[in-house]
Amino acid sequence: MRTPPQRGRRQGRTTSRELILGSARKLFAEHGYAATSLREIAREAGVDPAMVHHWFTGKEELFNACVELPADPAQVLGGVSETAAEVRGEALLRAILVLWDSAAQPALLALLRSAAGSRAQGALIRQVLVKRVLVRALAGLPGSQTELDRRGALVASQMIGLMVSRYLLRVEPLASAGHDELVALIGPTLQHYLTGPLPGMP
The missing domain is CATH 1.10.10.60 (Homeodomain-like)
Structure with a gap:
């Protein structure tokens, strides 16, 4: 047959x-x-x-x-750039937490793991941070490009550290903390990175 x-x-x-x-x-x-x-x-x-x-x-x-983003950053972070500068850190953190605690979390974890294990994938994720996340976080803030680049790098370091600690390594009490608690703990640091004085900057 x-x-x-x-x-x-x-x-x-x-x-x-x-x-x-x-x-x-x-x-x-x-x-x-x-x-x-x-x-x-x-x-x-x-x-x-x-x-x-x-x-x-x-x-x-x-x-x-x-x-292979599980969500469109433009939709998730769309309102962040329109938030007043003095509360931008909280708005950014809440938007990121809502995304990570959604159905997109497994795909985001896969991206985080692949970025850590692959230089090429890590470079792509860095492009996402710079082009899709930090651009919105820094939109409209005063300062030279050098200053904004430094602020963006500090914000990225804080956000990546939180994602790794909370979702990948499950470090307590960060892993089980609610959004309001995390905003109270980490929001001021993000806000300082965005608008506070930095060493070596006028």
Whole structure:
């Protein structure tokens, strides 16, 4: 009896979408989001630039697919940049906690683990922090670019430390603390990083 042919993609055959994603991950990790164009990604993947637009509406969607974000940071953090500067730290922390304590937590944990174990993945996650999170946290705040970069790095260090301690390592009492308690404990530190005086800065 003749076996009917199987439908679908042949095993071992890489689709143009997979080629594009692989090239995009490489270039985003090496050069960053802003310095990487869709045309360069297409060239690296060996496909026509139109094929990139066939699979993705633009660079933003392609980047999100590369990092496999479980939620759109623009939606989660949309209101943070509109918050008054003097309460920006609390607003940022609450938005991040709501995201991490949602159904997205398993996927976020997977991203955190992969970032720790892979230099390329870590570079992509860093791009997410810089382009999608810190931009909103620092929007409208005064200071030179050097000062804002320093403030952003301090905020990132605090947030990453909290995520690792609370969700990955499950360090108590952080792991079981409620949002209000965490905001009371950590919010002032974030706020200081955002708007308080820093050593070496005027």
